[in-house]
Structure formats: C-alpha cells, structure tokens
Amino acid sequence: MSALTNVPSVLSRAGVTSALALAVAGATLLAPGAQGEAAAATPGTKALQVAASKRGAPYQWGAVGPHRFDCSGLTLYSFKKAGKSLPRTAAQQYNRTSHVSAGSRRPGDLVFFHYGSSVYHVGIYAGANRIWHSPKTGSTVRLEKIWTNSVWYGRVR
Structure with a gap:
C-alpha cells in the first residue's frame, strides 16, 4: 500500500488541504x-x-x-x-x-x-x-x- 493511499482521508479528517499537510501525510517532514x-x-x-x-x-x-x-x-x-x-x-x-x-x-x-x-x-x-x-x-x-x-x-x- 502506498504512503499516499490514505492522504485524502487524512486530509479530510484534519480539514487541511495545504501542500504542507500533503508533505507531512506522504512522507517524513524534514527541515528545509x-x-x-x-x-x-x-x-x-x-x-x-x-x-x-x-x-x-x-x-x-x-x-x-x-x-x-x-x-x-x-x-x-x-x-x-x-x-x-x-x-x-x-x-x-x-x-x-x-x-x-x-x-x-x-x-x-x-x-x-x-x-x-x-x-x-x-x-x-x-x-x-x-x-x-x-x-x-x-x-x-x-x-x-x-x-x-x-x-x-x-x-x-
């Protein structure tokens, strides 16, 4: 199962649609x-x-x-x-x-x-x-x- 498979449900539960939320949901977020x-x-x-x-x-x-x-x-x-x-x-x-x-x-x-x-x-x-x-x-x-x-x-x- 891909790490991005659950992105829509994660985003809808959180109510967040920003690119930052997508990055956090899809992968580990690191410092710039x-x-x-x-x-x-x-x-x-x-x-x-x-x-x-x-x-x-x-x-x-x-x-x-x-x-x-x-x-x-x-x-x-x-x-x-x-x-x-x-x-x-x-x-x-x-x-x-x-x-x-x-x-x-x-x-x-x-x-x-x-x-x-x-x-x-x-x-x-x-x-x-x-x-x-x-x-x-x-x-x-x-x-x-x-x-x-x-x-x-x-x-x-």
Missing part, C-alpha cells in the same frame, strides 16, 4: 534543505539533517556545539554525528575532502568560500544554491543562498 529518507543513507545527507536541526543556534567563534557553533564547528559537529571525522578549520576541511565541480555538487557536500587561494568560510550544501551555515558573530545557524561565485565544493568520504 534536508533530504528524504531514501537519500539519508550518505554521510553528507545525514550531516545536512544534523546542521538543519541546529537552526537558530548562536554563532560563537571557536565553538563546536552542541549549542553554539562557528562555521567549521558546525560542519565538524554535523559530520561527526553522521559518523565521519573532519579537522577543525575550514581550510583543513577543504584539504581533507574530495573536490567536486559545481555541476557535480550534491546536497551534503561542503561549500568552501575562498579569496584567492585562502579558504575563509564553510557550509553544507542544501540544494537549490543554498547552504546551512553559521555565518558570523551576532547571527545564528541558518539556511541561506550562496552569495558569491568564489566557492569550491568538497565531498566527505
């Missing part, structure tokens, strides 16, 4: 940028789900969680929860990943922001040209559009 259950098998998609679950956690320089993060602290924490270890800084993380092209990027890949050859920021690719990241002092973990073309992508294996 997270992937469905079929894709959750990779470390990257697991890390993506962890990062999304930290939405709103405050930025703190040098913090690696579980309640405060800097950019590389969020990626380190998220991948650790997904069963993978990463080094501490964004530049070290870049050097540890398998580099992929923008055309080959997938949700769960790391996005490295650079100036010249220096990496200065990292986030987790969420799809649709967006990342989960912990941007700067005074901000919180959030989903945001990639704002520059000066990025490289890396996949954690």
Whole structure:
C-alpha cells in the first residue's frame, strides 16, 4: 500500500488541504534543505539533517556545539554525528575532502568560500544554491543562498 493511499482521508479528517499537510501525510517532514529518507543513507545527507536541526543556534567563534557553533564547528559537529571525522578549520576541511565541480555538487557536500587561494568560510550544501551555515558573530545557524561565485565544493568520504 502506498504512503499516499490514505492522504485524502487524512486530509479530510484534519480539514487541511495545504501542500504542507500533503508533505507531512506522504512522507517524513524534514527541515528545509534536508533530504528524504531514501537519500539519508550518505554521510553528507545525514550531516545536512544534523546542521538543519541546529537552526537558530548562536554563532560563537571557536565553538563546536552542541549549542553554539562557528562555521567549521558546525560542519565538524554535523559530520561527526553522521559518523565521519573532519579537522577543525575550514581550510583543513577543504584539504581533507574530495573536490567536486559545481555541476557535480550534491546536497551534503561542503561549500568552501575562498579569496584567492585562502579558504575563509564553510557550509553544507542544501540544494537549490543554498547552504546551512553559521555565518558570523551576532547571527545564528541558518539556511541561506550562496552569495558569491568564489566557492569550491568538497565531498566527505
């Protein structure tokens, strides 16, 4: 029996016809940028789900969680929860990943922001040209559009 077979009865009982209700009735609802259950098998998609679950956690320089993060602290924490270890800084993380092209990027890949050859920021690719990241002092973990073309992508294996 399909998971969508009971959608009409669920919706009529609830009296809700929104797309959100359909998503909840038909599948597990995840935070924006997270992937469905079929894709959750990779470390990257697991890390993506962890990062999304930290939405709103405050930025703190040098913090690696579980309640405060800097950019590389969020990626380190998220991948650790997904069963993978990463080094501490964004530049070290870049050097540890398998580099992929923008055309080959997938949700769960790391996005490295650079100036010249220096990496200065990292986030987790969420799809649709967006990342989960912990941007700067005074901000919180959030989903945001990639704002520059000066990025490289890396996949954690």
